[in-house]
Amino acid sequence: MSRKTGQGERRKEKGERGKEAGDKILPFFLLPSRTYSPFRLSIAILLAIGLFACSNPSNKPKPKDKSTEPASESKLTVFGGSFDAIDESGKLLWRVDVKKGRYIKEKEIGEAENPYGELFQDGKVVYKVTADKADIEQNNKQLILILRGKIVATDPVNGVVLRGNELEWRPKEDLLIVRKQLTGKHKQLDAIAQEARVKTREQRVDFIGGVIANSLEPPFQVRTEQLTWQVKQEKLIGDRPLQFFHYKNNQITDRGKGDSADIDLKSKVVSITKNAQIELAEPRVQIVSNSMAWNLKTEIVTTKAPVRVLHVAENMLVTANQGEIRIPQNTVYLQGKVNGVGKRGQSIRSDKLTWYLNNQQVEAQGNVVYQQPEPSLTFTGETATGNIQQEKIVVRSGSNGQRAITNIVPSEPENR
Numbered sequence: 001m002s003r004k005t006g007q008g009e010r011r012k013e014k015g016e017r018g019k020e021a022g023d024k025i026l027p028f029f030l031l032p033s034r035t036y037s038p039f040r041l042s043i044a045i046l047l048a049i050g051l052f053a054c055s056n057p058s059n060k061p062k063p064k065d066k067s068t069e070p071a072s073e074s075k076l077t078v079f080g081g082s083f084d085a086i087d088e089s090g091k092l093l094w095r096v097d098v099k100k101g102r103y104i105k106e107k108e109i110g111e112a113e114n115p116y117g118e119l120f121q122d123g124k125v126v127y128k129v130t131a132d133k134a135d136i137e138q139n140n141k142q143l144i145l146i147l148r149g150k151i152v153a154t155d156p157v158n159g160v161v162l163r164g165n166e167l168e169w170r171p172k173e174d175l176l177i178v179r180k181q182l183t184g185k186h187k188q189l190d191a192i193a194q195e196a197r198v199k200t201r202e203q204r205v206d207f208i209g210g211v212i213a214n215s216l217e218p219p220f221q222v223r224t225e226q227l228t229w230q231v232k233q234e235k236l237i238g239d240r241p242l243q244f245f246h247y248k249n250n251q252i253t254d255r256g257k258g259d260s261a262d263i264d265l266k267s268k269v270v271s272i273t274k275n276a277q278i279e280l281a282e283p284r285v286q287i288v289s290n291s292m293a294w295n296l297k298t299e300i301v302t303t304k305a306p307v308r309v310l311h312v313a314e315n316m317l318v319t320a321n322q323g324e325i326r327i328p329q330n331t332v333y334l335q336g337k338v339n340g341v342g343k344r345g346q347s348i349r350s351d352k353l354t355w356y357l358n359n360q361q362v363e364a365q366g367n368v369v370y371q372q373p374e375p376s377l378t379f380t381g382e383t384a385t386g387n388i389q390q391e392k393i394v395v396r397s398g399s400n401g402q403r404a405i406t407n408i409v410p411s412e413p414e415n416r
Contacts, residue, residue, distance in 0.1 A: 126200040219247035236263040268296040299327040315343035330357040346372040
């Protein structure tokens with residue numbers, strides 16, 4: 001055998017040994033392209049160097065007592081690396097860059113300082129994430145990223161900012177969850193809740209648990225257990241019992257409640273669509289209907305459904321088929337089978353009625369019937385004006401020549 005041939009065989013043998021060594025090291029830091037890689041190449045190289053260093057016999061630590069030695073974990077300290085995940089089609093799902101951190105291979109958990117992350121959907125960044133410190137947990141089989149720490153997640157498109165102590169990103173479900181001391185902030189809305197669940201494609205945020213949402217202008221608050229925020233449509237939707245509070249100078253002026261509601265954050269209209277009730281502070285007036293629209297800008301409440309309006313202090317109740325309440329003017333407009341009853345049983349019926357809450361004056365139109373029990377009187381006509389509580393009403397005939405009619409019912413004599 002020639003020297004040249006011998007050298008060739010030795011090189012071949014050396015190459016085969018190198019290939020075997022490479023097969024042992026490679027699975028620790030490089031995965032096949034059809035699987036999900038938790039690192040970029042920079043971290044993979046650092047890990048490879050660390051493994052080669054550990055394999056040097058001169059660097060091996062002295063043996064310790066096995067009875068007192070805890071179970072070892074493969075830990076890697078990373079400087080300027082990132083945690084990435086890629087799906088089967090090669091699309092990036094998330095990237096979390098760290099200035100300094102540690103990675104525990106067995107638990108697939110990273111401990112990061114000052115992490116900065118980007119969450120991807122359909123090839124675009126849907127949320128940017130920052131934190132002071134965070135624990136990073138990756139489940140590459142289920143494609144889930146979990147961050148724990150003081151998390152700040154920002155939507156770069158619509159400007160929604162979510163803060164909490166835990167973030168979970170499930171790109172296959174198009175679901176971002178932020179929980180634990182959650183707060184949300186936007187130019188239209190501030191909110192707190194136990195949890196926020198974000199559908200990034202729909203630009204929808206579901207607030208869950210102890211929800212308090214504040215519309216900034218005009219000052220208005222919603223309280224409920226679950227509230228859906230359609231960010232692109234600028235709407236809040238609630239299908240659970242809700243409470244509403246309208247503020248002026250940091251004081252509650254009016255409040256309401258209902259079993260379901262839609263709130264247009266652009267037009268500032270609250271549409272209470274089930275078991276609606278609004279209470280004005282001054283004068284104290286309760287408005288009850290199955291559905292109402294409350295315009296916070298104009299402070300006008302309207303309803304096309306049967307409505308009850310109660311003046312609490314005067315004990316005056318008026319019902320009708322529909323109505324409008326202008327809060328700044330303290331005026332109620334009612335129409336359709338209007339029926340008003342005063343505190344002494346006096347009543348007025350008409351097709352339409354205007355009620356001035358400040359002085360209790362009324363103006364009635366169409367098929368007017370006024371009654372009072374003592375003395376027993378009935379007036380009918382086309383219009384009426386006056387004060388029902390003071391029993392001072394003027395009933396007039398209409399322009400068609402119809403006369404006003406007065407019926408006096410004398411009281412029965414006492415038996416002697």
